Amino acid sequence: MACVPGIRCLPRVAYVDPYQCRRCGKCFSQRSYLTRHREIFHQRELFKCQLCEQAFLRSSTLKRHILKVHETKRQFVCPHCSKTFSQQSNLNQHISGVHEGRRPFTCPICGRSFSRRSCSKKHIAMVHERRRPFTCQICGKSFSRQSYLSEHTSVLHGSELRRRRFNCQQCNKSFSFQNNLSRHISVVHEKRKSFTCRHCNRPFSNQSNLTVHVFEVHEERKPFTCRHCNKFFSRLGSLNRHISVIHEKRK
Numbered sequence: 001m002a003c004v005p006g007i008r009c010l011p012r013v014a015y016v017d018p019y020q021c022r023r024c025g026k027c028f029s030q031r032s033y034l035t036r037h038r039e040i041f042h043q044r045e046l047f048k049c050q051l052c053e054q055a056f057l058r059s060s061t062l063k064r065h066i067l068k069v070h071e072t073k074r075q076f077v078c079p080h081c082s083k084t085f086s087q088q089s090n091l092n093q094h095i096s097g098v099h100e101g102r103r104p105f106t107c108p109i110c111g112r113s114f115s116r117r118s119c120s121k122k123h124i125a126m127v128h129e130r131r132r133p134f135t136c137q138i139c140g141k142s143f144s145r146q147s148y149l150s151e152h153t154s155v156l157h158g159s160e161l162r163r164r165r166f167n168c169q170q171c172n173k174s175f176s177f178q179n180n181l182s183r184h185i186s187v188v189h190e191k192r193k194s195f196t197c198r199h200c201n202r203p204f205s206n207q208s209n210l211t212v213h214v215f216e217v218h219e220e221r222k223p224f225t226c227r228h229c230n231k232f233f234s235r236l237g238s239l240n241r242h243i244s245v246i247h248e249k250r251k
Contacts, residue, residue, distance in 0.1 A: 049208060066211055137177055 019034040020027045028034040049062060076091040077084050080099045085091040096102040097115025105120040106113045109128045114120040125131040132142030134149040138157045143149040165174040166181040170189050175181040187205040195210040196203050199218045204210040215221040215234055222232035224239040228247045233239040 062208060137179075 019031050021034060049065060054065065076088050078091060078094060078099075080095065083094065085094065093116060096104075103113035103115050105115070105117050107120060107123055107128075109124065112123065114123065126144045130144075132144050134143045134146050135141070136143075136149060136152060136157070138153070141152065143152065165176065166178050167174045168181060168184060168189075170185070173184065175184065191205075195205070195207055197210060197213055197218075199214065202213065204213060212235065222234045224233045224236055225231070226233070226239060226242060226247075228243065231242065233242065
């Protein structure tokens with residue numbers, strides 16, 4: 001709106017939507033909109049840490065996160081830059097690749113060198129073997145990276161995904177993708193629990209629930225502390241509920 005002569009105009013303040021997607025940076029005005037966006041465009045982000053609520057694309061990444069962040073202290077310090085690591089092997093790789101410039105793993109096809117064997121294998125698979133493990137469930141096109149698939153899905157199939165739903169015949173819950181529906185049926189209706197506690201043999205449907213069980217029951221870990229009364233909790237969500245109900249008197 002233009003300013004009226006003789007009347008002082010206040011400067012415009014840009015409003016920023018508070019809920020931002022960690023994967024693509026898109027912002028939303030409500031948490032429910034962000035959740036819906038993740039379900040549609042980032043459907044592989046399925047593995048959620050029950051200790052800090054951070055989500056990951058693969059269960060292996062979640063396991064590494066729990067191991068590094070929640071299970072161990074970062075006790076190995078780089079003498080060159082003071083960067084810390086949770087494992088000695090990671091520190092050795094860091095020093096070798098970053099400070100000593102060593103790249104002992106060489107691609108036999110093009111001669112490019114890498115500091116880690118895993119990087120060399122990924123290079124060969126993506127560049128020379130043209131592996132494309134991420135396939136679009138709508139049109140079948142394959143991609144070498146999850147980010148490429150996500151962008152493709154968002155740009156070309158966004159409107160179709162919003163219309164297309166896979167319905168559970170047992171409870172009428174709907175999903176954007178067939179694999180999410182299959183996982184729902186397996187866990188909820190077929191009660192499959194393939195993750196077993198090594199301490200008491202109790203089964204769980206996913207790795208994150210098993211990890212929380214071990215922390216709470218067998219190791220009695222409670223890393224989250226209430227700033228008001230110093231009570232300890234094993235989950236961030238439990239701490240937030242405690243503060244809301246006890247200290248902020250919300251019901």
